[in-house]
Amino acid sequence: MQVFLIFMSAILVNNFVLQRFLGICPFLGVSKKIDTAAGMSLAVIFVMVLASIITWLLNGLLVLMGLEFLKTIVFILVIASLVQFVEIFLKKTAPALYEALGIFLPLITTNCAILGLALLNIQNNYTLIETIFNALGAGFGFGLALILFAGIREQMEFADIPKPFQGLAGTLITAGILSMAFVGFSGMIKL
Amino acid sequence: MIMAKLPEELSNGMFKNNPIFIQALGMCPTLATTTSATNALGMGMATLAVLIMSNVVISLIRKIVPDKIRIPVYVIIIAGFVTMIDLLMHGFLYDLWKTLGLFIPLIVVNCIILGRAEAYASKNGVFKSILDALGMGLGFAGALLLLGSVREILGAGTWFGLPLWGDAFNVFIMILPPGAFITLGLLVAGLNWIGISKEEKRKQKEKEAKAAAQAAEKAGA
DSSP: HHHHHHHHHIIITTTTTTTTTOOOHHHHOSSSSHHHHHHHHHHHHHHHHHHHHHHHHHHHHHHHHHHHGGGHHHHHHHHHHHHHHHHHHHHOOHHHHHHGGGHHHHHHOOOOHHHHHHHHHHTTTTTTTHHHHHHHHHHHHHHHHHHHHHHHHHHHTTOOOOOOOOOTHHHHHHHHHHHEEEETTTTTTOO | HHHSOHHHHHHHHIIIIIITTHHEEEEEEEHSTTTTTHHHHHHHHHHHHOOOHHHHHHTTTTTOGGGGGGHHHHHHHHHHHHHHHHHHHHHHHHHHHHHHHHGGGGGOOHHHHHIIIIIITTSOOHHHHHHHHHHHHHHHHHHHHHHHHHHHHHHEEEEETTETTSSOOOOOTTTTTTHHHHHHHHHHHHHHHHHHHHHHHHHHHHHHHHHHHHHHHHHHH
């Protein structure tokens, strides 16, 4: 039950993009079309789960050696090399999946949602199972926000927006309105 | 004019290529930590400190680092300085450290810092890199402070914790996440509007000058 609550909370109540402000760059950058948004979301879910498991295990090692203060440095290096490794691995073994996710993978290294998630798992003292579900929830939450937003932006292409609001300004305000919808979930799950 | 007096390296980041309003980099900390002016200033200063130190070191070692592994090297240097700032803030500014929380270690993945390392410090001398870091960092901190002030004043009726009008007028949503998106959106739109109206005025003037020149030509003929 606890695991399910963590999962739902990461999707809706503490949505990574709209409530925690993690991963805003891809959210604003790769949300022009639903297809690309879906590809990006899949890549993020994949890397989030892998990175969470590996960083959780590594943190155990760091705690054993009394080197917890190094976790930011270790995590960012692990995530960067993990993304590279996944890219090479997918290219060799699953070319179809690589075609779909390939261009998004390098972008993920600098995605603060991944490092943020890894640090949050440690901060909240999650067990390995809880960590995996938190990562799944965070990934799906990211995907939900990204795809919803891409849908809105596809419609906005046809709208007649006043000149100062075209581009970044209009995008941000739309994101604000979407975020308002997610505020409605706040307080529903208290962990 | 203030801009004319400042060296090019400094004014570039503060105004012309402001990381937030023009380049739209580093959006996550911008939106997340501007719930109050104090938090915004704290985040801005922490980022400024990391940016200056990483620019100095990267500029110093720019000729030694092999081109192929430069990005991982930069990331380790930045992560080292971020850890230092994290520990320092934990020691001396505990309350601020607690409210900023996750976003202090996340300075590592702030694209402004890696962006300046790659685009500027790896190609220029130490002194110029410091100026560039100062300009970009102050531009970032200034934008954060502006956003944080607007949100705190409208949302809580205080500024740096000082009560302005108490509970008489509060738009609570400004402190919540949607307020961050909407305030930044409106600020960017305002800047766009100023830019557009300036451009139009310039065109209008050009048109008038042309018309005047033509009239003068006709009169001369």
